[in-house]
Amino acid sequence: MSDVLKYDENCLFCKIIRGDIPSAKVYEDDLCYAFRDINPQAPTHILVVPKVHMRSVAEVNRHNEALVGHIFTVIAKIAAAEGLEGGYRVISNCGPDACQSVPHLHFHILGGTKLGERMG
Numbered sequence: 001m002s003d004v005l006k007y008d009e010n011c012l013f014c015k016i017i018r019g020d021i022p023s024a025k026v027y028e029d030d031l032c033y034a035f036r037d038i039n040p041q042a043p044t045h046i047l048v049v050p051k052v053h054m055r056s057v058a059e060v061n062r063h064n065e066a067l068v069g070h071i072f073t074v075i076a077k078i079a080a081a082e083g084l085e086g087g088y089r090v091i092s093n094c095g096p097d098a099c100q101s102v103p104h105l106h107f108h109i110l111g112g113t114k115l116g117e118r119m120g
């Protein structure tokens with residue numbers, strides 16, 4: 001399947017990746033795109049998304065696992081570039097029980113302050 005077919009015309013993050021909806025870009029390469037969350041929940045709140053449309057972590061499999069590994073390499077680079085020496089949290093909400101609101105796989109990077117101990 002070509003990447004063109006993996007674009008979902010109804011998907012907010014697909015539109016952001018294409019530039020159809022503006023975003024504050026932090027990083028981009030052939031495989032992924034990172035931008036600042038519009039409603040930040042920490043001083044640094046960045047979203048990292050694969051450029052191909054996939055709904056969530058539930059769609060990660062042996063065919064696309066290298067892409068997710070690449071995204072984590074990018075996450076570490078972004079965290080260093082953002083100066084998050086004190087640490088940071090990476091979250092991916094998956095499905096309704098996790099309150100996933102945008103059905104395009106994304107990883108939140110949260111940092112720049114001491115985060116709360118509770119995660120759920």
Ligand code: 5GP
Pocket residue numbers: 012021023024035036037038039040047092093099100101102103
């Ligand atoms: P979720 O709840 O699915 O884990 O996270 C979706 C995130 O996308 C939320 O933190 C929300 O603030 C962010 N978001 C929703 N719409 C937009 C938008 O148009 N632009 C940006 N930059 N972030 C958005």
Ligand code: ZN
Pocket residue numbers: 007008011012013014015052053054103104
């Ligand atoms: Zn999408």
